Amino acid sequence: MTTEKNGAGVSRRTVLKGAALGGAGLVGGGALLSSCGKEKVTGDVHWATRGGGETGDAIAKSVNDAYTAKSGNKVIAQQVNSDDFQNNFVQIMQGTPDDAFGWMAGWRTNARADAGLLADVSDQIKALGTSLSAAAIQGATNPADGKQYIIPTTYYPWGLHYRKSMVADIGMDPENIATWDDFIKMCTLTQKKGLVGFALGDKGGWEAMGTFDIINARLNGYQFHIELLNGKQSWTDPKVVEVFKYMELLIPFMNKNILDISWDGMRDLLLQKKCGAMLMGSWFANDFKAKSQADYDDLWIVPFPEINPEFGVDTIDAPLDGISVAANGANVEGGKDLAQFWGSKEGIDAAIAGGDTSIYISSDFDTSSYDAFNKQKLAVLGAAKNIMFFLDRDTRGDFAGPVVGVAIQNFLKNPKDLNKILENTQAQWDALPTL
Amino acid sequence: MNTTVANKKVRSRRSLSQNDRFTLSAFVGFPTFVQLIFLWIPALATILLSFTYWNGIRISDIKWAGFANYKNIFLNDTLFYEALKNNLIWLLWFSLIATPLGILLAYQIDRKIKGHKIYESIYYIPVVLSLAVIGIIWNFMFQPGGFIQGLMGRDIGNAVSIWGNYKINTYVIMAVASWRHIGYIMLLYLSGLKSVDPSLKEASAIDGATDWQTFRKVILPAMKPVNIIIVVITLIESLRAFDLVFIIYGSSTSWPLLNILVYQNFAGQGISMKGAALAVILLVLCIGPIIGYLRTVFKEDS
Numbered sequence: 001m002t003t004e005k006n007g008a009g010v011s012r013r014t015v016l017k018g019a020a021l022g023g024a025g026l027v028g029g030g031a032l033l034s035s036c037g038k039e040k041v042t043g044d045v046h047w048a049t050r051g052g053g054e055t056g057d058a059i060a061k062s063v064n065d066a067y068t069a070k071s072g073n074k075v076i077a078q079q080v081n082s083d084d085f086q087n088n089f090v091q092i093m094q095g096t097p098d099d100a101f102g103w104m105a106g107w108r109t110n111a112r113a114d115a116g117l118l119a120d121v122s123d124q125i126k127a128l129g130t131s132l133s134a135a136a137i138q139g140a141t142n143p144a145d146g147k148q149y150i151i152p153t154t155y156y157p158w159g160l161h162y163r164k165s166m167v168a169d170i171g172m173d174p175e176n177i178a179t180w181d182d183f184i185k186m187c188t189l190t191q192k193k194g195l196v197g198f199a200l201g202d203k204g205g206w207e208a209m210g211t212f213d214i215i216n217a218r219l220n221g222y223q224f225h226i227e228l229l230n231g232k233q234s235w236t237d238p239k240v241v242e243v244f245k246y247m248e249l250l251i252p253f254m255n256k257n258i259l260d261i262s263w264d265g266m267r268d269l270l271l272q273k274k275c276g277a278m279l280m281g282s283w284f285a286n287d288f289k290a291k292s293q294a295d296y297d298d299l300w301i302v303p304f305p306e307i308n309p310e311f312g313v314d315t316i317d318a319p320l321d322g323i324s325v326a327a328n329g330a331n332v333e334g335g336k337d338l339a340q341f342w343g344s345k346e347g348i349d350a351a352i353a354g355g356d357t358s359i360y361i362s363s364d365f366d367t368s369s370y371d372a373f374n375k376q377k378l379a380v381l382g383a384a385k386n387i388m389f390f391l392d393r394d395t396r397g398d399f400a401g402p403v404v405g406v407a408i409q410n411f412l413k414n415p416k417d418l419n420k421i422l423e424n425t426q427a428q429w430d431a432l433p434t435l
Numbered sequence: 436m437n438t439t440v441a442n443k444k445v446r447s448r449r450s451l452s453q454n455d456r457f458t459l460s461a462f463v464g465f466p467t468f469v470q471l472i473f474l475w476i477p478a479l480a481t482i483l484l485s486f487t488y489w490n491g492i493r494i495s496d497i498k499w500a501g502f503a504n505y506k507n508i509f510l511n512d513t514l515f516y517e518a519l520k521n522n523l524i525w526l527l528w529f530s531l532i533a534t535p536l537g538i539l540l541a542y543q544i545d546r547k548i549k550g551h552k553i554y555e556s557i558y559y560i561p562v563v564l565s566l567a568v569i570g571i572i573w574n575f576m577f578q579p580g581g582f583i584q585g586l587m588g589r590d591i592g593n594a595v596s597i598w599g600n601y602k603i604n605t606y607v608i609m610a611v612a613s614w615r616h617i618g619y620i621m622l623l624y625l626s627g628l629k630s631v632d633p634s635l636k637e638a639s640a641i642d643g644a645t646d647w648q649t650f651r652k653v654i655l656p657a658m659k660p661v662n663i664i665i666v667v668i669t670l671i672e673s674l675r676a677f678d679l680v681f682i683i684y685g686s687s688t689s690w691p692l693l694n695i696l697v698y699q700n701f702a703g704q705g706i707s708m709k710g711a712a713l714a715v716i717l718l719v720l721c722i723g724p725i726i727g728y729l730r731t732v733f734k735e736d737s
Contacts, residue, residue: 205687259599398705433488
């Protein structure tokens with residue numbers, strides 16, 4: 001009953017490490033990009049920018065204008081609300097979708113590709129050639145048919161974020177928070193100053209999934225985590241109970257209003273120097289930069305500390321993002337062409353010129369100009385040999401949010417109910433239809 | 436005499452011109468058609484789909500599931516019972532507190548107590564706002580970093596937990612929802628009261644009835660049509676509650692309601708026909724009491 005419900009084997013999830021080390025071979029690749037020999041793609045192309053406000057629009061405009069200059073095809077862009085787009089994705093894709101858009105690798109791409117909603121971009125990935133590491137392509141490959149439905153472009157690490165100045169203030173070395181003991185000591189000392197030791201917000205129901213992911217990976221290893229999310233391990237396993245026990249250890253250091261704040265509340269706590277540390281994806285770093293360069297320079301990220309020496313810090317949540325093409329778009333070939341441009345050197349350069357601070361996977365991407373924080377992000381990514389995509393991309397959609405997200409919220413509400421919550425989680429997995 | 440009435444009826448029906456008939460059938464037919472397309476067919480489809488497994492994409496993927504979705508909801512889904520409880524609290528709160536308060540206000544304003552115009556305007560204002568807007572307003576007030584937290588000198592880190600505090604959030608949500616509901620009921624009742632013949636009140640006063648007796652024994656029965664509307668509105672508002680809570684909590688189910696569960700399972704990222712089953716349960720809950728109530732009311736009439 002509990003097997004193969006994810007429709008996605010474990011095998012696809014190999015390492016993206018190669019990509020993190022990229023940058024070395026940044027020359028060369030460009031020559032392979034041009035789709036020479038192929039017929040020229042024509043016609044207007046529709047592009048959807050997923051959220052990002054003014055920055056998102058600026059980046060999209062920069063890239064799309066560069067595409068228009070190169071191909072002569074006009075790009076009609078609109079910005080869509082990121083959450084609405086995700087939640088209504090299936091309906092949007094069955095209607096009259098924009099041709100190309102930013103999307104997320106993992107279950108959300110593979111399941112929708114299996115349903116025939118996304119166009120095969122394997123040829124475009126081939127055309128991008130060696131600029132994408134084998135590992136990155138592997139991460140974007142749908143295990144059901146071995147094809148790619150997303151052109152991987154960027155990723156970001158989930159790690160422990162803090163301010164160097166605040167850690168120095170409590171007499172610890174900001175560059176050296178490596179073990180669980182360091183981490184607890186840091187939380188304790190910060191709390192003694194009347195601040196929040198370890199910030200957590202879970203109003204959205206997904207934020208704390210990151211904490212669960214990483215503690216499970218640290219305690220029980222990557223393999224166990226992925227098997228658990230694919231129904232090959234049981235939620236009532238004592239190993240899972242242990243994960244929640246570790247989470248419970250952290251609750252005393254947390255703010256008392258976990259279910260009142262979302263990820264932006266956590267960000268604000270760190271921005272306003274009201275908390276010692278938090279676990280989150282580093283996408284919010286732009287907001288530090290927007291406040292002041294000094295705040296940005298103060299920001300730091302390290303891997304979540306080691307718990308079980310058997311696994312060290314060998315795993316990280318690093319969701320892989322990219323560009324997908326709607327199968328029902330008005331101009332599918334145009335969409336593919338535009339998607340390929342976004343993944344090419346010219347596209348990446350245009351995105352960066354438009355203000356993008358993401359880490360690109362492509363080896364065409366020059367990391368030598370990185371600031372200290374971005375170099376540290378690369379180091380954090382490089383330290384891991386297993387990459388998770390985050391819980392809501394590593395397991396099926398009707399399980400992640402409606403079941404696991406709720407279970408974690410219930411646990412945070414009342415940790416004493418843990419056994420009941422886990423039994424219920426397993427029962428709900430067992431009741432899922434096979435895909 | 437009977438025959439003449441019957442004759443009249445027949446004649447008046449016959450006297451409909453071609454034009455009238457066309458107009459009439461258009462007036463009846465078009466709404467029926469719209470209802471059929473947008474309401475009844477989807478409702479029937481939802482009922483059928485609630486007995487299947489489907490991810491909402493290819494028709495050919497639909498698999499028969501029997502009662503599995505319902506079984507899953509009733510046996511495994513703790514959220515369902517929490518949502519049911521919240522909907523029930525909503526219903527009880529509205530029936531026992533908010534609606535009676537609205538009626539009381541209407542009665543007082545109708546008696547033209549001092550400053551009744553001002554009260555009327557104050558209570559009426561929230562009625563023009565949709566519950567979604569009310570959600571935005573009060574979320575802005577209570578959320579960490581919000582206005583009221585600021586007044587109390589609380590920053591995000593030590594903000595008083597309101598939406599996430601399970602001891603009080605239910606009451607806060609009820610209070611916010613009532614803010615509008617009371618005014619709504621007041622308005623409906625006030626218009627009803629205005630149509631009650633004042634001589635009835637005078638007569639009962641002369642007969643020596645107290646205010647309360649007059650209200651209960653004279654005015655309330657005279658207002659039967661309005662009462663029916665108010666009972667139905669209170670029921671429906673409580674069961675269909677969605678927007679206010681959705682604005683505050685987003686698609687997460689931190690304070691679940693049946694409608695929010697339907698949305699989460701039906702329109703969210705993991706589409707499953709568990710959402711259809713939840714929608715059917717909600718439909719039954721909505722229709723059952725209303726049919727029952729209307730039947731007893733119409734029985735009394737005839």
